[in-house]
Amino acid sequence: MAQKQLPDIKKDFAQWYQEVIFKADLADQSPTRGSFVIPPYGYALWENIKDIVDDRIKKTGHKNASFPLLIPQSFLTKEAEHVEGFAPELVVVTHAGGKKLADPLVVRPTSETMIHHMFAKWISSWRDLPLKINQWANVMRWELRPRAFLRTTEFFWQEGHTAHATKKEAHEEVLLMLDEYVKFATNYLAIPVVTGKKSESEKFPGAQITYTFEALMQDGKALQMGTSHLLSQSFAHAFDIKFQDKDGKLAYPHLTSWAVASRLIGAIVMVHGDQKGLVLPPRVAPTQVVIVPIYKKDADNNAITQQAHALAKQLEERNIRVLVDETDYSPGAKFYKWELKGVPLRVELGQRDLQAGHAVVVDRVESNKQMVVFDNFVDHVVKQLDDLHNTMYQRAQKRVKTQRHHGERLVDFGPKLQKDAGFYHVGWCGDVVCETKLKEYQATTRCLLETNEHKVCFGCDKPSVTDVLVAKSY
Amino acid sequence: MAQKQLPDIKKDFAQWYQEVIFKADLADQSPTRGSFVIPPYGYALWENIKDIVDDRIKKTGHKNASFPLLIPQSFLTKEAEHVEGFAPELVVVTHAGGKKLADPLVVRPTSETMIHHMFAKWISSWRDLPLKINQWANVMRWELRPRAFLRTTEFFWQEGHTAHATKKEAHEEVLLMLDEYVKFATNYLAIPVVTGKKSESEKFPGAQITYTFEALMQDGKALQMGTSHLLSQSFAHAFDIKFQDKDGKLAYPHLTSWAVASRLIGAIVMVHGDQKGLVLPPRVAPTQVVIVPIYKKDADNNAITQQAHALAKQLEERNIRVLVDETDYSPGAKFYKWELKGVPLRVELGQRDLQAGHAVVVDRVESNKQMVVFDNFVDHVVKQLDDLHNTMYQRAQKRVKTQRHHGERLVDFGPKLQKDAGFYHVGWCGDVVCETKLKEYQATTRCLLETNEHKVCFGCDKPSVTDVLVAKSY
Secondary structure (H helix, E strand, C coil): CCCCCCCCCCCCHHHHHHHHHHHCCCCEECCCCCCEEECHHHHHHHHHHHHHHHHHHHHCCCEECECCCEEEHHHHCCCHHHHHHHHHHCEEEEEECCEEEEEEEEECCCCHHHHHHHHHHHCCEHHHCCEEEEEEEEEECCCCCCECCCECCEEEEEEEEEEECCHHHHHHHHHHHHHHHHHHHHHCCCCCCEEEECCCCCCCCCEEEEEEEEEECCCCCEEEEEEEEEECCHHHHHCCCCEECCCCCEECCEEEEEEEECHHHHHHHHHHCECCECCCCCCCCCCCEEEEECCCCCCCCHHHHHHHHHHHHHHHHCCCCEEECCCCCCHHHHHHHHHHCCCCEEEEECHHHHHHCEEEEEECCCCCEEEEEHHHHHHHHHHHHHHHHHHHHHHHHHHHHHCEEECCCHHHHHHHHHHHCCEEEEEECCCHHHHHHHHHHCCEEEEECCCCCCCECCCCCCECCEEEEEECEC | CCCCCCCCCCCCHHHHHHHHHHHCCCCEECCCCCCEEECHHHHHHHHHHHHHHHHHHHHCCCEECECCCEEEHHHHCCCHHHHHHHHHHCEEEEEECCEEEEEEEEECCCCHHHHHHHHHHHCCEHHHCCEEEEEEEEEECCCCCCECCCECCEEEEEEEEEEECCHHHHHHHHHHHHHHHHHHHHHCCCCCCEEEECCHHHCCCCEEEEEEEEEECCCCCEEEEEEEEEECCHHHHHCCCCEECCCCCEECCEEEEEEEECHHHHHHHHHHCECCECCCCCCCCCCCEEEEECCCCCCCCHHHHHHHHHHHHHHHHCCCCEEECCCCCCHHHHHHHHHHCCCCEEEEECHHHHHHCEEEEEECCCCCEEEEEHHHHHHHHHHHHHHHHHHHHHHHHHHHHHCEEECCCHHHHHHHHHHHCCEEEEEECCCHHHHHHHHHHCCEEEEECCCCCCCECCCCCCECCEEEEEECEC
C-alpha cells in the first residue's frame, strides 16, 4: 500500500482534489474522454445520496419515470433560448445499425424537450394537473476540460419536471424543491449553502427564474450545488401543451424543472476534505465505522476477532454501516487507508483493550481518541456519528464566515477576489455590462440576494438595485 | 375513461400485448425510434424488480459501480467473436461539441470491453480476486422491429462482471447467479422457467458457455429471461488482464458476466395477463391492493372514506402497497381500470358493508369475492397475497405442461410447432446443420437439456447426443 502524501491542500488545492478522488476510489480515469468510471466506493456514496433524495422526491408527491436517452435533434431547436444554450455541448449520433440516420439524434443534455413532448400527450384537462414527474438519468454535455464530478461529459442526476394550472402553484413547487435540496445539503451533507435567483445571463436557457443553491469550497471558489427553475410558458407553447381549465377554456400550463447531480460528490470532497484525504459526512458515508483489530504477532488473536465482529453486529442492528478490516496489512497501513477514504469513525481493538473491556474510538474530523467501554459502545457510536455531523457543519459554516466579504468597488476588491477568492457581497445596478466586467477577475455573479445594503453598483456609478453574491466558481 | 375491449388474447396475442402495455401505462410510444417512454406505473414495477435483484446481487458479495455510456469503437474489435456479434446493432456517435470526432464512440451494447479494460488496471495480484462488480445501466442495440420491453433499441439491465483465479470458481459464480435469477423468477414473478446451456450458435459472442433461463409465454413462444456466461479467457487475453498467483507466476483470470433486463416486464405481461388486462404478481406489483369506496349519491359518505383510509393505514403498517381510489369516476369505471392495470386485490367498501363490519375482497386472478370482517382484514389480505402468488405460479406451470411436447422428427412435429408453438423436447446430433433446419419453421434451439431420452436427432439419422428444447421465440 503506497503511502505517498497527497499534494498540499493549502497550496495546491486543484491537484489535491485530483489525487484524493482517485486514490480514495471515488472515481477512476476512463478511456472515454470526459467520462469517468465510478468504482464501488464512489458509487456507494452516490447510492446513499440517491436513496435519500429519491425518498424526499417521492414523499413530496412526485413519481419516477423514464424517457429515452436519445432525442431527435430537431426537438432541441423548438425552444429558441434552450437550443442556443445547449448546442455547443451536444453529443450527436449520426449512424446506427450500420446506416446513416436521416435525422440525427442527440444524447440528452437535459430532458425538457422530450418530457414536454410527452406532457403534451398526457395533459388535456385540469384533472391531469399537477403532473409531477422525476427521472434519474445519465446525461451528456461535451466538456473540453473535464474534472471528475465537477465538469464531466457524462454525469448522473435526477431531473424533476412538473406542470401546474397556475403560475403561483408552479412557483410554490420551485421553492418547495429548492427547500428540499437545501435541507438535504444541511442535514445530510453537512454543507452550508446560500440560495437566491440567478441573474438573467446565468439562468437556465429557457427559464423565467432560476433559483440556485451555492456552497463555498475550501479554496474560496463557489460551487453551484443544484438549481430549481420556473420555466416560462414558452416551453408549453413550443411543445403545444394545453389543458382545458375548469371553465372549459384552453390554457397553457406552467412548467418547472429542478435537478441535483453527481457533482454533489465533488462538493463533499472540497468542503470537508483535509491533508489526510476525504472526510465523509456520517449520514451518507458508505462505511460509517471501520473496526481495526490490532493483532499480536505469534499470539492467539481469536478473541479480538470475535469481539470485533460482535461489536460490528451490534452496530449493524442499529443500521450503522460498519466494516471489520481483517486484511493482513499493518494497523498503520489500515489507519492510513481509512483516513484517506474519510470513514467517520475508526475503532481500534487490541489485546489490552479487550482485557480492559473497552475499544478505542478515533474520529476522522478532529482525531480525538476515546476509550469506550463495551457496554456503552453502540450508544456512544450512534451519538458520536450525530455529533460529528454537527461538528462538520459548524466547521464548514465557520470557514464560510471568514471567507465572506463585503465589497464596494470592483476595481478595489477585484484583485483581492482574483487572488484569495471567497464570496463577495456587493451592490449591483442590474446591468449586464457591469456583470461582464467580473470576467476580468475570473468571477461571476452566483446569485441575487434579497438584501439591498449597498448604495452603489460594484461596476459603475449607478445606484444598486439589489445585492448580489460574486465569486470565482467551478 | 374509454372502456374499449382489448383485442382477443387467444386470437391475436401480439396485438393484445401491444395494446395492454400502452393502455395499462407500462410503456408509451416515444418520438425516438425503437425507444419507449416508461410512465410511472411501468417504472414503479421496474423499481420493485430492481430493488429485489439488487439486494440479492449485494448479498452474494457483488458491488455496484458505474462505467461510461460511450465506448471507443476500437474497443469492440478487440475480441473477435464479440465484435462480430454486436457490429450490426451499434449506435455510433461521430460528432460532439460541434466537431467531428477523430475516433467514433459507440453507445454501449453491453460493457464487457469497457469493464475488462478497467479490470486490467485493477487486477494485479491474486489478492485482488475474486473481483465482483455489477452495473445497473441503459444499453443500446439498434432494433429494426422494436417491441416494448422485448426488443427495444434502449433498454435497462444489470450486468454483472466478475474475475476469478480459477475456472472452477468462475463456473460456480455463473451457476450461482443463474440460480439467483431462477429463484427470483419463481419466488417474485411467479414464472416457471427451464434452464440449460445455449448451443454454440446461440451463445453470447465471446462466451465459452452461456446458461439461459427460458419461460413459455401464453402464445406458446419462448422468451429468454436472462443469461449467465462463463467467458472464455479470450477476453482476458484481449484486454491483457493478468495477475500474479500465489506462486508468483503470471496468470489470466477467468471471467463471467450475467444479466437480466427490463424484458422481464414483457414476461410478466405475457405469462400472467388475461382478457381484462394485466395480472401482476403480488410481490412486485406497484399497487398490491386498491380500495374502492362505493359512495351513495346525495348521502354522507364520510364514514366510508374514513374506514377506507383506516384499512389502508393498517395495510401500510404491514408494508402492503395500497391505494384508496377517491377519484370521482363510477365504481364500474374504477373496477375496469384496476383490472386492466392488474392490481392483485380489489377491496370494495359501501354503506352496507360498513354496517355489516366487513369489506368485499376480490382477487384479480380468479375474481373470487369474499366478505372479510374488519378485525381479520389485514391478516386476510397478507395471506391472500401470498396465496395469489402461488396460484399464479401453479397456473403458469400447468400451462407449460400442456404446451410442452416431445418430438421425434422435425418433418413431423415442425408444422405443428410452426402453427401452435410450445416447447418441443427433442433429440439432437449436435450438428449446426440440423439446428439450421429449424429456421424453416421459425424455431430455434432454446437450451440443451441434461437428459438424453431421444435416440435419434430431430434433423438427421445420426444418434442424438443430447436432448434439446426447441421453440419459436421472441
